[in-house]
Amino acid sequence: MVEEVKTYHAEVTRDGKFWLIRVREINRSTQALRYKDVEAMASDLVEIMEGLRGDEYNLHLEVQLPSSVTDHQARAEVLREEAQRKQAEAAAESRAAVHELLALGLSQREAGELLGVSFQRVSQLAKSS
Template sequence: MTIKRKLEAVAHKEGKWWEIHIHELDQVTQASKAKDIQDMATDLAAVVLDLDPDEVEVNVTLRAPDEAHKRWVQAREDIEKAQELSAKGAAESRAVVAELSQQFTITEVARMLGISTQRVSQLKAKKPSEA
């Protein structure tokens, strides 16, 4: 048989049960174990649509509890900001080394910045995308 309907569902833990919402059908079912969620969602959709379960495809997304989800989103945002700051810091480090290298020797620049002469050479050699 071919798939006649594709649907999206969201499942979240409610007490001891997983509550499964198929919003497009305005229907809800439950599963006691996560491993049963997909079958329960597919069976619900098939019954409501009067189709064979093989004719229905339900993509189920598990939703984390609200507090955990908020913390996860914040963590991802923090990582993105940190990456942006790291790139900005690397670019500025290269710019400072390049400017100082026009007036001072590698050894002098290294001593001024508290880094090794090898690091000065690396920063001078790197292109902006390599930092």
């Protein structure tokens, strides 16, 4: 029979120049000076308090960032999605320009010169729908 491995949840917050780490399941806390040390400190706490080895449990870090930081992250994601949409629109317009120039009888090389792109790019745009 396979024994289920317990998961410990470490709540991580920044307080001044330290990272505070609270492990819910054992109601104990520790701290780290650098974020790179958070996981090791939380693991040490669990292992010392519960008498476990690293392979006998799972550790899940839950970092709680300030709301201003999460607001910036959310806005950045919105802007990235908007940029992707705008990039797709720009590509569609480039394709339309290429199709119109080619329909006028221009060569791909001529269309590239007029649009400021290589004739290879014109060829790619002409083949895409």
